[in-house]
Amino acid sequence: MMKGRMINEILQLGAAHALYFHQGNWYHHLKRFPGVLIDSGGYLWFETKEKFANSKDIKIKERVNIYGGISSKKGYIKFSAEQLLKIEEEICSTDEEVALRKLRTTNLVLRNIGLAQKLKETYNYRCQICGNQIPIGTNNYYAEVHHIKPLGKPHNGPDVLENMICVCPNCHVLLDYNAIFLSQHSILSKHKIKKEFVDYHNSQLKAKKT
Ligand SMILES: [Zn+2]
Incomplete structure (x- = not known):
């Protein structure tokens, strides 16, 4: 046993x-x-x-x-x-859960909290992908910030607004697992996102599928 x-x-x-x-x-x-x-x-x-x-x-x-x-x-x-x-x-834990935890810990260590907060406020805590807004109290909402090209090794994405999107936890998991495509045209967009980072995300997804 x-x-x-x-x-x-x-x-x-x-x-x-x-x-x-x-x-x-x-x-x-x-x-x-x-x-x-x-x-x-x-x-x-x-x-x-x-x-x-x-x-x-x-x-x-x-x-x-x-x-x-x-x-x-x-x-x-x-x-x-x-x-x-x-x-x-x-x-x-499955290997994937361990990988996700590692990715998120790295992000927490490296990220600029002020920028993430600014982004959440820009979208009023609404998920840029599915449009969800999660209320957690009176005039209080919950959202997360995803780095499209992840921070830390091996991705080394930059901690800049052009590489960030405001998302709900569900969409965040889908992005972290490379389970969904990102398209700049189909998401809620009030700030500039660099195409380079979106392409990087989508290339990771293709790499995973083959
Ligand atoms: Zn969402």
Whole structure:
């Protein structure tokens, strides 16, 4: 079971053998100790083979059966919120999600917040692509700014208004994943966008499809 080993490594539990089952009531045998049985919310630790074999809470037959799951047993340790986040980030993320997070972190580090704010105000927080305006309170809206040619390596797009558009989160994801074409003619346009950057976006999209 791969997942047990991964969680053991990610959280540095230090077990010699780690097994995972979502519901926590059924496992293969622990063969090396200290050993750990893990479910979706925490784990049960066995320091020695004897402690495992003599535990009243588990029935060891061909499989290890735990009535009520490990979470109902004494000594069960719940994952902290921080640990759960770590597991989710490392295991549940697809490569694409990791790439998107990296792209957005880079953008956050490099961007000029003042320019982005100015752009949002120019469009009154309306998405230049779909026209959506997301209200989050009285006279208060939410919008994001996308760099058409992304900042940072390997794209090295510039942090200038000509390379930015004001978008809603949905359209932002579609742009970051190169899932949609950009056309200067079909978007809401009150500021100058450089064709060069639009072409760059569209070329990335073509490159991805072939
Ligand atoms: Zn939109």
